[in-house]
Amino acid sequence: EAGVAQSPRYKIIEKRQSVAFWCNPISGHATLYWYQQILGQGPKLLIQFQNNGVVDDSQLPKDRFSAERLKGVDSTLKIQPAKLEDSAVYLCASSSLPGVNTEAFFGQGTRLTVV
C-alpha cells in the first residue's frame, strides 16, 4: 500500500514570496490533515478535511494560508505572502476515519525555510 506522498521535500523562499505544498493521501482515506511543526515543537493542526469539506481550520492563519482538497483526494496548502515565522516542516496525514479511532498515516513532510 502506497503511503502519504508529499512534495516538495524541501523549499527555500524569500519572505513575501508565495509557496504551495502538495499532498496525496492514501487511497480511500476520507480524512486529511495538514500540520505545521516548528523546530522544537509538536505538530500544530492547521486544517482538517473530511472528503472535500473543511471540518476544522480554527488555527489556520487565513490572511496568508489557504488549503483546498478538490474532489476529496489530493490537497494543496498555500502560503501567500510568506513570513520568516512560517519556517517549519509541513506535515500531511490521512486516515480512513477522523479522530483517535483510526491510525493516521503521515507523509515525510515539506521543510520550508523562509529567508
Next chain:
Amino acid sequence: SQELEQSPQSLIVQEGKNLTINCTSSKTLYGLYWYKQKYGEGLIFLMMLQKGGEEKSHEKITAKLDEKKQQSSLHITASQPSHAGIYLCGAEGTGFQKLVFGTGTRLLVSP
C-alpha cells in the same frame, strides 16, 4: 481546547537503561496515540490506546493509558541507539474529532 503536555522535554540515557515518557492531558482522554519522529521527517505510528487501563507493547516499548489521571506513559526497556528520536503523544482535540499532539520528548541514547 485540548492540551497535551509531555515530560520530560528531553532525555539522554545510556544504552541499556530503561526510561519513561509521560503525556498528560488537560481534558478527559478517550483515546491516545504514540508516534515516533526522526528529525525533520514524518511521524511513525507506534501504538494506539483506546480504553482506560489499556496497556500495549511492541518490542521493547510499552504504553499505558490511565483515564482517571488523564495520562499516558511510554516505557522503553533496555534502550538502544535506534530508539533515539522525538516521541509524540496525540489525542482527540475539541471539535470534530481532530487529532492534536503534545509538545514532544527528544530522546538521545548514548552508546
